[in-house]
Amino acid sequence: MTAVDPVTIWSIIIGLAIGSYSLRFVFIGLVGDRPMPPWLLRHLRYTAVAILPALIAPLVVWPTATEGQPDIPRMAAAAVALSVGVITKNVLAAIFSGAATLYGLLYLLG
Amino acid sequence: MADTTSKSYYWKGFRDGTPFIFVAIPFGTLFGVFATEAGLNIVQTMAFTSTVFAGAAQFAALQLLQDQTPTAIILVSALAVNLRMAMYSASLTPYLGAAPMWQRAFAAYLTVDQSYACSIVQFEKEPKMTVPQRMAFFVGSVTPITPLWIFATYLGAVLGTRIPESWALDFALPITFLAMIGPMMRTLPHVVAALVAIVVSLLTAGIPYNLGLLIAGCAGMMAGAQAELFAERRKATS
Numbered sequence: 001m002t003a004v005d006p007v008t009i010w011s012i013i014i015g016l017a018i019g020s021y022s023l024r025f026v027f028i029g030l031v032g033d034r035p036m037p038p039w040l041l042r043h044l045r046y047t048a049v050a051i052l053p054a055l056i057a058p059l060v061v062w063p064t065a066t067e068g069q070p071d072i073p074r075m076a077a078a079a080v081a082l083s084v085g086v087i088t089k090n091v092l093a094a095i096f097s098g099a100a101t102l103y104g105l106l107y108l109l110g
Numbered sequence: 111m112a113d114t115t116s117k118s119y120y121w122k123g124f125r126d127g128t129p130f131i132f133v134a135i136p137f138g139t140l141f142g143v144f145a146t147e148a149g150l151n152i153v154q155t156m157a158f159t160s161t162v163f164a165g166a167a168q169f170a171a172l173q174l175l176q177d178q179t180p181t182a183i184i185l186v187s188a189l190a191v192n193l194r195m196a197m198y199s200a201s202l203t204p205y206l207g208a209a210p211m212w213q214r215a216f217a218a219y220l221t222v223d224q225s226y227a228c229s230i231v232q233f234e235k236e237p238k239m240t241v242p243q244r245m246a247f248f249v250g251s252v253t254p255i256t257p258l259w260i261f262a263t264y265l266g267a268v269l270g271t272r273i274p275e276s277w278a279l280d281f282a283l284p285i286t287f288l289a290m291i292g293p294m295m296r297t298l299p300h301v302v303a304a305l306v307a308i309v310v311s312l313l314t315a316g317i318p319y320n321l322g323l324l325i326a327g328c329a330g331m332m333a334g335a336q337a338e339l340f341a342e343r344r345k346a347t348s
Binding site: 004006007008009010011012013014015016017019020021023024025026027028029031032033034036039040041042043044045046047048049050051052054056057058059060061062063064065066073074075077078081082083084085086087089090091092094095098102103106 | 126128132142148149150154157158161162163164166167168171175181184185189190192193194195196197198199200201202203206207211214215217218219221223226227230231234278280281282283284285286287288289290291292293294295299300303304306307308309310311312315322323326327328329330331332333334335338341
């Protein structure tokens with residue numbers, strides 16, 4: 001553990017706090033209830049189903065824990081969690097079946 | 111009366127957000143451990159986690175800090191990781207934009223992957239919700255995880271113990287979000303948007319500062335919007 005220069009750390013913390021808040025505030029705070037054009041709304045309807053899978057996909061294919069090596073237990077767990085979610089529409093059931101698959105296969109494949 | 115229904119939507123949000131404690135606890139703890147290892151003291155760690163309040167960007171900033179990266183680059187990179195928050199903010203605006211300014215300012219602070227994912231599902235499912243009901247749901251969805259995230263960070267920073275790798279906590283985040291994404295696949299355009307986003311995110315994974323995520327997200331949104339237009343036109347002509 002090395003002591004880091006406090007000025008650097010506090011600049012990072014304060015800069016990130018202000019920057020992150022601005023990113024979150026920009027639309028909801030500044031646009032408010034002014035109407036947005038239909039083409040923009042049509043794109044925004046797909047924000048969640050585009051960004052969240054794009055956030056997860058590289059983590060599934062190249063997991064950090066295995067230093068980027070594709071890993072059968074993690075891929076299988078991802079497939080199970082997604083399939084159970086699609087079929088049952090039950091988030092908790094999907095989490096637990098995904099976790100069970102991960103631990104089961106990690107144990108079996110050692 | 112309006113107050114009662116807002117209250118019940120708050121609790122509905124609370125229940126829908128509860129599964130994310132499986133993300134908040136392991137990741138908060140990991141962040142606390144990682145921050146201590148990077149040389150931050152408790153005050154710095156807690157200030158970081160409670161003001162920035164965005165796991166992925168916090169991890170990215172610490173990683174770069176350890177690599178002796180210049181401060182300006184750290185700030186730009188971590189904010190690039192957080193650019194998706196601006197997209198969430200835009201996506202929530204049609205639903206929450208009519209709320210009073212102080213509520214919107216508060217909601218902006220609470221805009222994270224989890225509250226966004228829960229709320230957008232609920233708002234699309236029940237388009238007739240009033241703005242106060244939506245706001246109550248949104249705040250409810252983030253209530254279970256906020257204190258746990260901050261408390262878990264504290265525990266991680268204090269205990270400072272390495273969590274055994276065999277626990278595979280790294281995978282709590284992908285599993286929880288995949289579980290959340292499944293039920294979102296309601297129409298063909300939603301599926302198209304997700305598939306395009308996945309393919310592009312894998313192709314662009316090598317681009318620095320996590321910009322591949324934004325490229326993939328935009329590609330997915332465009333694909334979804336085009337698929338929706340195509341489906342509408344087919345319905346109109348048939």
